[in-house]
Amino acid sequence: xSETERLFRAIREExxxxxxxLTLATTANDVNGWDSMRHLQIILxxxxxxxxxxxxxxxxxxxxxxxxxxxxxxxxxx
Amino acid sequence: MLKILVCAEFSAHVLVPLLENLFAEQGVSVSLQVTEFxxxxxxxxxxxxxxxxxxxxxxxxxxxxxxxxxxxxxNFVETEAQRWSGAGELFCQxxxxxxxxxxxxxxxxxxxxxxxxxxxxxxxxxxxxxxTAQIVRLHQxxxxxxxxxxxxxxxxxxxxxxxxxxxxxAFAFEIVKTMLSRLFPLKVVVVDFDNTLWGGEIGDxxxxxxxxxxxxxxxxxxxxxxxxxxxxxQGIILVGCTRNPRQVAELPFKHNRQMVLALSDFAHIEAGxxxxxxxxxxxxxxxxxxxxxxxxxxxxxxxxALVQNLLPAVSTPELPADPALRVAFLRQLIVTEAPLSSTxxxxxxxxxxxxxxxTERQNYPTESEFLCSLQMKASIRPLLPADRPRLVExxxxxxxxxxxxxxxxxxxSQVLGLTLEDRFGHHGLVAVALTHNENxxxxxxxxxxxxxxxxxxxxxxxxxxxxxxxxxxGLAKMSMVYVPTEKNIHCLDILRRNHFVKESTxxxxxxxxxxxxxxxxxx
Numbered sequence: 001x002s003e004t005e006r007l008f009r010a011i012r013e014e015x016x017x018x019x020x021x022l023t024l025a026t027t028a029n030d031v032n033g034w035d036s037m038r039h040l041q042i043i044l045x046x047x048x049x050x051x052x053x054x055x056x057x058x059x060x061x062x063x064x065x066x067x068x069x070x071x072x073x074x075x076x077x078x
Numbered sequence: 079m080l081k082i083l084v085c086a087e088f089s090a091h092v093l094v095p096l097l098e099n100l101f102a103e104q105g106v107s108v109s110l111q112v113t114e115f116x117x118x119x120x121x122x123x124x125x126x127x128x129x130x131x132x133x134x135x136x137x138x139x140x141x142x143x144x145x146x147x148x149x150x151x152x153n154f155v156e157t158e159a160q161r162w163s164g165a166g167e168l169f170c171q172x173x174x175x176x177x178x179x180x181x182x183x184x185x186x187x188x189x190x191x192x193x194x195x196x197x198x199x200x201x202x203x204x205x206x207x208x209x210t211a212q213i214v215r216l217h218q219x220x221x222x223x224x225x226x227x228x229x230x231x232x233x234x235x236x237x238x239x240x241x242x243x244x245x246x247x248a249f250a251f252e253i254v255k256t257m258l259s260r261l262f263p264l265k266v267v268v269v270d271f272d273n274t275l276w277g278g279e280i281g282d283x284x285x286x287x288x289x290x291x292x293x294x295x296x297x298x299x300x301x302x303x304x305x306x307x308x309x310x311x312q313g314i315i316l317v318g319c320t321r322n323p324r325q326v327a328e329l330p331f332k333h334n335r336q337m338v339l340a341l342s343d344f345a346h347i348e349a350g351x352x353x354x355x356x357x358x359x360x361x362x363x364x365x366x367x368x369x370x371x372x373x374x375x376x377x378x379x380x381x382x383a384l385v386q387n388l389l390p391a392v393s394t395p396e397l398p399a400d401p402a403l404r405v406a407f408l409r410q411l412i413v414t415e416a417p418l419s420s421t422x423x424x425x426x427x428x429x430x431x432x433x434x435x436x437t438e439r440q441n442y443p444t445e446s447e448f449l450c451s452l453q454m455k456a457s458i459r460p461l462l463p464a465d466r467p468r469l470v471e472x473x474x475x476x477x478x479x480x481x482x483x484x485x486x487x488x489x490x491s492q493v494l495g496l497t498l499e500d501r502f503g504h505h506g507l508v509a510v511a512l513t514h515n516e517n518x519x520x521x522x523x524x525x526x527x528x529x530x531x532x533x534x535x536x537x538x539x540x541x542x543x544x545x546x547x548x549x550x551x552g553l554a555k556m557s558m559v560y561v562p563t564e565k566n567i568h569c570l571d572i573l574r575r576n577h578f579v580k581e582s583t584x585x586x587x588x589x590x591x592x593x594x595x596x597x598x599x600x601x
Contacts, residue, residue, distance in 0.1 A: 036237065037092050040233065040237055040239070040243055041243060044242075044243055044244075054232070055232075056231075056232040056235045056236050057236075059232055059233070059236035059237070060236050060237065
């Protein structure tokens, strides 16, 4: 499974929306139920999934799924 | 519907769904209103359409740190403690039926803990002297979880959350647990013997060979018994429940020196072949408490499942199979409050006496002959300041014999109390009436009586005395406020037996008709 697929799957599971269509351009506002609490749950899930930690500024800072993906990639760089 | 106003120094709206779910699991429907602010002084000026049942105050140690930076250091602890407790008290002056929950400060592992802990101690003291206040023990919870598991500073800065998302559930559970401990107080712990108090089965082993002390599991059983001793000191009634014959069940108490509990620590031991659900029903009748005030501890999953199915009102936790984990498990589950009065501390012994009375009943052919034999002496008098702790306990803890449910004493009420003794011992202060004069009648705002003395003629004696007082003041009638609840149906019997008749909202009776039983002498 590609990293974007892993990202999408984690988000779908945290939102409990297995059929949700996600792209890198999807924002929280596009999805019913993606409120601030769910967003925090998604962030913590992604930290567990990808074995990384988001910086405080990034916890609520990402504007769309693509930016979440970039933050995960950036965390992997040495 | 329980109305709860949450005032928090963090984004407490995240607690709402968690609290709603936890209350729903307990069959309690709630309406939650959440406000976020750091200024408890504003509390009394909040304009609410109706009084909440609970005001839940949730300060945070993060804000405490900020205030400490701005403080000149003088009286910081006292000022900070008073800020929240004082604001709660002012709020309750405006809404006298509201109870307060105040969460103490969580542990952080930082220097602020020294002040936070001192403030927590002030709040403990305050809650002991304020009957409507309870402390939500976040300090203990956070210590148990450990700082790393409990907090994530990023979530504080990014989302104003005082703990991690995983711990929010534990936070909400602590609030619900504290609230329910007062709404449905635990009164009786019923404990199995074999493999619960000690390892092994006493029917198959010599009493000196049971697993108690000396081995890892044996040490854990000893500690478990110490924990039950602690509960007794907190006013919990301890009852044993075993399928062994009584003389077999008693052997370890008589012959094993590692036993911490003595036979005299039990208010009663229900021994015999009955299944545990039947035994629990017998215990309920004997001790005279509701099933929902009982906690059943048994190592056997079979017995637990039986009780869970047949008597779902009894709390039957899934006791860990490993005896070493049981005390910590129960400490997380149970909130007990130190009893306020000496009567509260002696509850276990008082119930023992009461069961002895009931056993004695079998020796008399009729109820009235038995009641005469008790040689009951009642004394009815205005309460003294020294009676206050017991008064608070009676108003707070009594549900079955609580006419109006009023937990506080209205300002213009007189408080009369009845103390009772008989040939088995003293019962202490067992009934109170809050009264005031209104037009041509004596209005009883509330009448509360301990269930230990139900059906003995105590209430008749008390009402007779009130009628006498009414007549002395030239009042022709007595009126009682009765507010039905799920639990106080017995009050209706009392009203009818004492010839109270419902007239619009109050229950009225003629002050001229004496109705005192001859078996209670009173002064």
